[in-house]
Every structure is written in structure tokens, then in C-alpha cells.
Amino acid sequence: MNATRAPATDELPELSAFLESLPEPHIVFDRRYRIVAANAAYREQFGTGTSVIGRTCYAVSHHFSAPCDQSGESCPLARSRESGQRERVLHLHHTPQGEAYVNIELTPLRDAQGAGAYFVEKMEPLRVAQGTAAAQGLIGRSAPFQAMLELVARVGPSQASVLLLGESGTGKELVARAVHDASPRAARPLVVVDCASLPETLFESELFGHEKGAFTGAHAAKAGLIEAAAGGTLFLDEVGDIPLAIQVKLLRLLESGTFRRVGGTEWRRADVRLVSATHRDLYAMVADGRFREDLFYRLSTFPIHLPPLRERRGDIPLLVEALLARLAPARRLSLAPTAMARLAQHPFPGNVRELRNVLERAALLSDGAVVGTAAIERALAAGVPRAPATPKLATPPPRGAGRPLRPLREAELEVLRTALAAHQGNREALARALGVSLRTLYRKLRALQAPG
Numbered sequence: 001m002n003a004t005r006a007p008a009t010d011e012l013p014e015l016s017a018f019l020e021s022l023p024e025p026h027i028v029f030d031r032r033y034r035i036v037a038a039n040a041a042y043r044e045q046f047g048t049g050t051s052v053i054g055r056t057c058y059a060v061s062h063h064f065s066a067p068c069d070q071s072g073e074s075c076p077l078a079r080s081r082e083s084g085q086r087e088r089v090l091h092l093h094h095t096p097q098g099e100a101y102v103n104i105e106l107t108p109l110r111d112a113q114g115a116g117a118y119f120v121e122k123m124e125p126l127r128v129a130q131g132t133a134a135a136q137g138l139i140g141r142s143a144p145f146q147a148m149l150e151l152v153a154r155v156g157p158s159q160a161s162v163l164l165l166g167e168s169g170t171g172k173e174l175v176a177r178a179v180h181d182a183s184p185r186a187a188r189p190l191v192v193v194d195c196a197s198l199p200e201t202l203f204e205s206e207l208f209g210h211e212k213g214a215f216t217g218a219h220a221a222k223a224g225l226i227e228a229a230a231g232g233t234l235f236l237d238e239v240g241d242i243p244l245a246i247q248v249k250l251l252r253l254l255e256s257g258t259f260r261r262v263g264g265t266e267w268r269r270a271d272v273r274l275v276s277a278t279h280r281d282l283y284a285m286v287a288d289g290r291f292r293e294d295l296f297y298r299l300s301t302f303p304i305h306l307p308p309l310r311e312r313r314g315d316i317p318l319l320v321e322a323l324l325a326r327l328a329p330a331r332r333l334s335l336a337p338t339a340m341a342r343l344a345q346h347p348f349p350g351n352v353r354e355l356r357n358v359l360e361r362a363a364l365l366s367d368g369a370v371v372g373t374a375a376i377e378r379a380l381a382a383g384v385p386r387a388p389a390t391p392k393l394a395t396p397p398p399r400g401a402g403r404p405l406r407p408l409r410e411a412e413l414e415v416l417r418t419a420l421a422a423h424q425g426n427r428e429a430l431a432r433a434l435g436v437s438l439r440t441l442y443r444k445l446r447a448l449q450a451p452g
Contacts, residue, residue, distance in 0.1 A: 214263025
């Protein structure tokens, strides 16, 4: 709403009638936070069965006894008074269905002296996150979580490229989906590309597609993942693992919106919004020449840092409740208070993914409906690597050193097979244990299996 003049008292009915025509929830309140008008959309989504007229906005929305900025929340009215402009914030509001995240846009209506006599507040529920334990989506209430979520809410409706930065297990794919769901492209596909697991030889054709006869085995033309995401969002997970040769072509896609299939001559136009993610230090990779600087700046138009779990410990009880409901819905499990306190002390280097694994192990170790401290201790201990560590890969001798290469290749391959069996075929876990990237591990396996 772009009104600039505050209505007189006798004009409020006219303003109320105008608000009734708007599809989004709107309220009008005065300088003392008292609600003077609320439209049907607001009454339907946030109504509590009683009239809100005459009540304060902070009492209705938050059940606070004082304004938001005096109760630990950011107050859009206070911010608007300082700036004299429209203000946007993300709040947790009470609704008949429980607490929900809501995007607030507040517009001051000015009187003859230029001061804000009334304020119009538009509310848009952010459906991709919850402030309570939920079956799906992002969950949290802590300040770092809300700061991240506010950035998601701001960038979601735009077309800007988003770069998600954070440690492994912080939920980057969930945040990518939240960005997609908050965008005008939400009805179109979200296509996920796991850059770490794609072999370099297949990367280009998987991403851009290929024409018939482009290479051995290309018996028919095939659209790539970019075309599969047409009209939607392309999520490049672990973007730091993209080969340099492909980075050049990805840069062209971002700069011109065009690409060519492998073996093709026709330039195709891509209608995709790009979201990428990495746990790597891309700044260091740029400095080392392992990642193109121009591509980095194209990808990071709007960077969002995902907080590790140790920085949002207050969210652990919510996450525990939601994860237990997903892991064992029929058992209705809960944690003993001492077990919850033990989890709150754990550093969780693997973040939410590690918490999920710990809870799954603890659930399997428990027979009753309450998971105790002993089960949590056993579950935590089971996730700690034990000595002796996985044998390191042997270093091949220099060429010409006079030592036979074939026996060494076979010995290394045997070491890899043994290590892989110890990790139950989990190549990602093996790569972490060996201290190498997943792509390096695949390359090593292919090299050792090659003849010669």
C-alpha cells in the first residue's frame, strides 16, 4: 500500500473498505499500537474468535504485554519512526494453528505535519519454516536461525542468484527449497544437481544435455538438467566441486542465459533461477586458482550463511521432537530431560544431520517410549571414529624409480576395497575418513582399476 496521507477519523471506514478488497492480511493501527481496522484476510488467518479492534498489535500477534522492541523482537513501527520509511521484518506470530513465521511490511500514513498518525501492516505467512516442531520444512526459533530465515524471505521473491554457505549437515538443500518455495517459480521444478558425485567426464552432458552421436554411447539426443529445470530453480549442491572446464560454460549461462548441448551448434536459452551451495572456502579456492573469480561473484549475488547447530542450541528441543516424529512416527518417542541436556552439551560437528543419526541410533537402542541418557550416550559413542584409523593410501613412487607399478596398484586397490567394505560401501564416509574429496576418491578408484 503506497498511501502517504493519514486518514482523518471519519475516513477510516473508507480505508477499512479498501483493505477488505486486498487478498493479503492487513491491519491499521495508531501510534499507540492500537488496531483500528483489520480486513477479512487477517481475521481468517490470524483471528482468535474475538475482535481485535482496540487491542494492541503486539498483544494480538505475540501475546506480549509491551511493544516488540521492549520484548526482545524487532519492532517495525519503531524502525519506521526512525527511518520515516516503509519497513520489513520477519516475526513469529500466534495463529489459531499455532505459531507461524510471517513477513511484515509496515507503511506509515502521514498527517499534515508529515508524521505517522496511522500505520498499515501487511502480513504474508512464510510457509517454508516453522517455529514449532513440524513434519517437514525448516524448524527453529533461535536468533541465528531467524536472521537466516529473514534473508531467505527477502531474496526468495527475486530472481537473484543465491549462494548458501555453511558446514556440512546444516540443511542447505532445505534452505534452497525454501528459497524456491518463496519465489514466483514455486509451481515449477526444483532440480537438484549433486556436483560432488558427478564424474567429470559426465558433468557437462548431465548439466547441458547432449545431441545424438556427440560421444560413444550417445544414441539419442538428451536434454540436460538445465532444461529439466525450465521455469524453475536449478540447485547446484557442492558447487566447489565443479571442474574448471565446466565453470567457464556455467559462467556463460549466468551472463547470457544461453548454453549449447554437448555436440550441438544451436544456442539454447535457459529460464532458470540459480541457487548454489558449498561447505568449502570458495575465497581460498579463488586465491588458489581452483575456482574462477568471475563465476564466484556471479554465484554469490546474495550469499546466505547457514548457522551451525552449536550456534543455535536453543533449537535442539524443537529439532529433536520433529526428528523423532519422522524417524518413528508410530512410537511417539520423547527424550528424558537428562538426555536432552546431554545433547545440548554435544558440539555436533555434523550439525542437524549428525543429530538425526544420533536420534535414529538412540531410538533403535531404546525399548520404551522415553529415550534415556544411557541410550543417547551409546548413540553418541557409536558415531565416534575408533582407532586404528582407515589405512592411508600408499603414495606411488616416481616414474623411473625402478619399482614395479602393477603390484603397487593392486595393493592400493586392495586397501581401498578393504576400507570401502569397512564403511559398508558408503563412498562419502570413506572419502571423509581418507581426508579426500568424493571426486578425488572416484578418480583414484578409476585410475587403479584402469589397465596398465
